[in-house]
Amino acid sequence: GAVVSQHPSRVICKSGTSVKIECRSLDFQATTMFWYRQFPKKSLMLMATSNEGSKATYEQGVEKDKFLINHASLTLSTLTVTSAHPEDSSFYICSALHAGVYSNQPQHFGDGTRLSIL
């Protein structure tokens, strides 16, 4: 149980393109999802916390107009990288928490999206 599907797994596109990444909890409901960015040999950096039915909370230094997050249902959150540029190239990973669960519980991760902007 607790499967999180992330799609697409890899995207290669031209500079200036907007890219949407989907994160779905397949067998549970998730009121809270997280979006991370990971650089090679670096830790996961939390970008934002996505709460179903409300605005996402962004970490310091993350541009909310650049990284649009929508969490319209209990099983789906999307991250849109708007007008992507080469510096946005990275590995983006989402995770989800079971609905009604707060602290002391593991996060369930998707398999990530490798974004490459040419």
Next chain:
Amino acid sequence: SQKIEQNSEALNIQEGKTATLTCNYTNYSPAYLQWYRQDPGRGPVFLLLIRENEKEKRKERLKVTFDTTLKQSLFHITASQPADSATYLCARAGAGSYQLTFGKGTKLSVIP
């Protein structure tokens, strides 16, 4: 700020030996620590959680300790196998918080 550090970037051990990975934290003790495994090109997979008031936690060949005096958690894999080769991440959260701060990870290579 609350930091989490995994000072060993890589660890190589012989198959059958016990692998020990270290995670250190700064400032106040987190309410709990979590350990994840990450394979190349994949998302992390949860392994174990240990609470501040627990000294030790076990799951099959895995063991995690939490020493609030040393501000350290140790992660052990006994009878290691080549299939255990992966990057292991340590993560902390504060009391009442569900947000995690991750260490950089330690890449474990188990040599046959």
